[in-house]
Amino acid sequence: MTSKTPSEGEKPKKKNPLVSRKEFLQIAGATGAAAVATQLITSGPLSSDAIQGIGEQTHPESEGVAKHAWCMAIDLSKCIGCQYCVWACQATNDVPDNDMRWNVGFPERTESGTDFFMTRPCLHCEEAPCVKVCPVGATWIRKDGIVTMDYKRCIGCRYCEVACPYDVRRFNWEISLKENPYHPTWGTAEVERRSRGVVEKCTFCSHRIDRGLTQGLTPGIDREATPACVNICPVNARVFGDHNDPDSPLSIFIKNNETFRLREDFGTEPKVHYVRPEKEEI
Amino acid sequence: MASFDFSIPKESRERAWWIWVGVLGLFLAIGLFGAIRVFVKGLHVTGLSDQVPWGLWITQDLSSIATGAGAFTFSAIVYLFRIKKYQPIARAAVFVGFLGYTSAMLALAIDIGRPDRFWHPLVYWNVHSVLWEVTWCVILYSMVLVLEFLPIMFEGKFFDRWPQVRKYGALIHKASPVFAAIGLVLSLLHQSSLGATYGVLSGRAIWYKPSLPVMFILSAIAGGISMTLLLTILVGKLNRRKIISRELQNDISRLAGFALLAYLYLKLWDWAATSYYSQSPGATEAIALLQSTTPYTQTFWWLEIILGGVIPAIILLSPILRKNDRYTLLALGSIIMGVTVNRWNVTLSGLVAPPHWSPGVLGRILSAPYLPTWNEIIVSLGIIAYALLAFSFGVKYLPIFPKDEEAVH
Numbered sequence: 001m002t003s004k005t006p007s008e009g010e011k012p013k014k015k016n017p018l019v020s021r022k023e024f025l026q027i028a029g030a031t032g033a034a035a036v037a038t039q040l041i042t043s044g045p046l047s048s049d050a051i052q053g054i055g056e057q058t059h060p061e062s063e064g065v066a067k068h069a070w071c072m073a074i075d076l077s078k079c080i081g082c083q084y085c086v087w088a089c090q091a092t093n094d095v096p097d098n099d100m101r102w103n104v105g106f107p108e109r110t111e112s113g114t115d116f117f118m119t120r121p122c123l124h125c126e127e128a129p130c131v132k133v134c135p136v137g138a139t140w141i142r143k144d145g146i147v148t149m150d151y152k153r154c155i156g157c158r159y160c161e162v163a164c165p166y167d168v169r170r171f172n173w174e175i176s177l178k179e180n181p182y183h184p185t186w187g188t189a190e191v192e193r194r195s196r197g198v199v200e201k202c203t204f205c206s207h208r209i210d211r212g213l214t215q216g217l218t219p220g221i222d223r224e225a226t227p228a229c230v231n232i233c234p235v236n237a238r239v240f241g242d243h244n245d246p247d248s249p250l251s252i253f254i255k256n257n258e259t260f261r262l263r264e265d266f267g268t269e270p271k272v273h274y275v276r277p278e279k280e281e282i
Numbered sequence: 283m284a285s286f287d288f289s290i291p292k293e294s295r296e297r298a299w300w301i302w303v304g305v306l307g308l309f310l311a312i313g314l315f316g317a318i319r320v321f322v323k324g325l326h327v328t329g330l331s332d333q334v335p336w337g338l339w340i341t342q343d344l345s346s347i348a349t350g351a352g353a354f355t356f357s358a359i360v361y362l363f364r365i366k367k368y369q370p371i372a373r374a375a376v377f378v379g380f381l382g383y384t385s386a387m388l389a390l391a392i393d394i395g396r397p398d399r400f401w402h403p404l405v406y407w408n409v410h411s412v413l414w415e416v417t418w419c420v421i422l423y424s425m426v427l428v429l430e431f432l433p434i435m436f437e438g439k440f441f442d443r444w445p446q447v448r449k450y451g452a453l454i455h456k457a458s459p460v461f462a463a464i465g466l467v468l469s470l471l472h473q474s475s476l477g478a479t480y481g482v483l484s485g486r487a488i489w490y491k492p493s494l495p496v497m498f499i500l501s502a503i504a505g506g507i508s509m510t511l512l513l514t515i516l517v518g519k520l521n522r523r524k525i526i527s528r529e530l531q532n533d534i535s536r537l538a539g540f541a542l543l544a545y546l547y548l549k550l551w552d553w554a555a556t557s558y559y560s561q562s563p564g565a566t567e568a569i570a571l572l573q574s575t576t577p578y579t580q581t582f583w584w585l586e587i588i589l590g591g592v593i594p595a596i597i598l599l600s601p602i603l604r605k606n607d608r609y610t611l612l613a614l615g616s617i618i619m620g621v622t623v624n625r626w627n628v629t630l631s632g633l634v635a636p637p638h639w640s641p642g643v644l645g646r647i648l649s650a651p652y653l654p655t656w657n658e659i660i661v662s663l664g665i666i667a668y669a670l671l672a673f674s675f676g677v678k679y680l681p682i683f684p685k686d687e688e689a690v691h
Contacts, residue, residue, distance in 0.1 A: 076641070099332075100332075106645070107644070108640055108641070108642030108643075108644050108645065109642050109643055109644050110641065110642055110643065111643050116642065118640050118641070118642055118645075120639075120640075129483060129484065129485050132410050132411065132482075133411050133412065133413060133482075133483075134408055134411055134413075135402075135403045135408060135411045135413035135414040135416075135417055136399075136402040136403050136406040136408060136414070137406050137407065137408035137411075138402075138406070153399075153402060153406055154395070154396065154399075155394050155395065155396050155399040155400065155402050155403070156325075156394045156395015156396045156399075157393075157394050157395075157413065158335035158336065158394075158395070159411075159413050159479070161332055161335040162335060162336055162483070162486075162632070162633065163483050163485065163486075164485065165483075165485025165486060165636075165637045165639060166485075166639050167332065167333060167636060167639070169332065170332050171325070171332055171335060171395065172324075172395065173324055173325045173326035173328075173330075174323065174324035174325070174326040175324060196324050196395070197324070197325070197394075197395030197396040198395055198396060199395075260641075262639045262640075262641070263485075263637065263638075263639045265564075266484055266485040266637075267484055268484075268485060274641065276641065277641075
């Protein structure tokens with residue numbers, strides 16, 4: 001659009017090639033500069049969004065409510081390995097590709113030989129390595145403890161994947177147009193599918209929590225406000241709730257069970273607590 | 283150009299030049315095709331995965347930044363510490379540094395998922411991220427390199443028509459000590475931080491150690507000096523003229539040797555303290571996994587330590603051996619190889635042998651394989667071709683190297 005008027009101006013001068021070239025260069029330069037400037041102002045570093053974001057590490061659009069501390073507990077001795085939690089997550093968060101599961105599950109065996117099924121969502125670490133390393137602050141810990149992401153800010157450098165010791169993060173290696181095989185059996189998409197070139201991760205279904213709280217629901221008790229993986233579990237192996245609330249299902253569960261967290265020696269302070277698979281045998 | 287003493291007939295020299303340029307151009311074109319393919323199809327055309335998200339291109343980034351470290355080293359030596367005898371190599375160092383950093387940026391632009399958001403680190407700050415600091419330093423330092431390089435460019439024949447521009451160039455050149463100081467600070471920061479990129483990751487035991495940043499800067503100094511000297515000697519040999527005096531070549535060789543020695547000393551203690559005299563469960567586990575699935579031990583000891591460290595250190599620090607240009611070239615090339623292998627080993631060691639987080643034991647034998655695909659390789663070769671092509675044209679048309687008369691005194 002900007003280029004039209006100047007490029008018409010170069011035609012009549014073509015008889016004199018030298019002048020034309022000089023002028024052409026000037027015009028091309030001006031046009032290029034105008035295009036770059038437009039880009040800078042509309043979506044680039046000079047856009048109002050970007051200027052607002054300078055030096056800013058907060059994300060008012062998704063901060064959570066500070067008085068809550070959302071945590072999960074997974075009872076490995078109860079889990080029957082049906083993988084419903086894996087599929088419900090893929091349906092709800094629209095992850096069609098099995099290689100990109102946010103919530104993974106696989107058969108495992110303890111040192112003493114007990115077979116069990118290991119599942120793992122994002123652990124939403126309090127000292128999350130992924131949050132520390134992100135060069136653009138595209139991932140952060142909300143006031144309610146959930147580690148979340150801004151897919152519009154991520155540059156796709158994948159340093160968070162390198163930093164996370166739990167293999168939680170997933171990168172969109174290609175554009176995902178696949179139909180989700182888990183729809184509608186295991187649920188429907190509740191969040192937008194991510195674009196190519198950004199990292200994504202489990203959110204503890206924060207969209208349900210945020211919406212539920214505004215409706216006066218209690219996450220962990222009211223199904224509409226509880227993560228999909230917790231709801232679907234046929235044996236209640238997953239418990240969710242507010243660690244700050246002593247009466248939440250989670251607080252009660254943790255009080256009544258001996259729990260551990262994955263690789264506590266990393267110092268990451270995960271918010272997912274596990275019950276050992278051999279519990280009943282001991 | 284005119285001062286070159288061509289002992290081979292001009293015609294065949296001319297032909298050799300065009301063949302060289304043609305071959306590099308071809309590689310550049312193939313690399314460009316590879317880059318376009320990545321942009322069109324996405325990064326799944328690489329061998330990378332969520333378990334090994336960094337590979338060949340990150341190695342190339344780290345290696346080209348490391349071997350571009352001659353720029354800050356010689357700028358500091360010549361313009362800050364005023365050791366004037368190194369002056370004849372300062373321009374070449376800046377030019378090589380400039381090419382190294384631009385190569386790294388090219389590789390990064392293809393490697394990140396959203397290159398259109400390259401400016402995000404400048405606007406969205408996360409001051410707790412090493413990579414954020416690295417990004418800022420690399421961008422600022424690249425500006426310093428451009429400013430250091432502009433006066434050289436303005437001296438080129440092309441700028442004969444604009445004497446005014448050349449005057450500005452001379453003016454910029456007067457500020458060289460300032461650029462040298464800024465460049466020194468920025469380089470000490472980001473060259474080390476690139477090591478810290480891995481060194482700060484507490485969840486990855488094989489990386490988590492404070493020695494990584496220091497080893498990165500020391501190896502970068504050794505690698506940077508080597509790359510600058512290697513190219514200088516090669517250009518001299520190809521053009522059959524003496525670019526730098528034998529005495530200066532000896533001094534620079536020795537400098538590279540000492541930098542290498544410092545690096546080896548730290549590396550020895552890093553290995554002894556973390557793997558020999560002690561063991562941490564995570565790191566020992568990871569190394570055992572690496573040893574059973576990759577040639578990590580061999581490439582570490584043979585390529586990094588023996589070939590890339592001990593042998594070149596002996597050659598460059600021995601007054602007799604370094605008199606031989608062939609040995610010197612071999613030593614310098616080995617150092618560059620060693621630094622590159624080191625960057626590969628550091629990057630891949632932490633990823634291929636991921637930490638074990640499941641409470642079970644079945645997953646303990648899992649390692650994540652990685653082999654670069656042809657698409658990754660052609661892009662990397664294309665970037666190397668870019669650097670060599672730019673270097674060749676720079677040497678041909680710009681006053682990168684001093685004329686014979688200047689070098690002799």
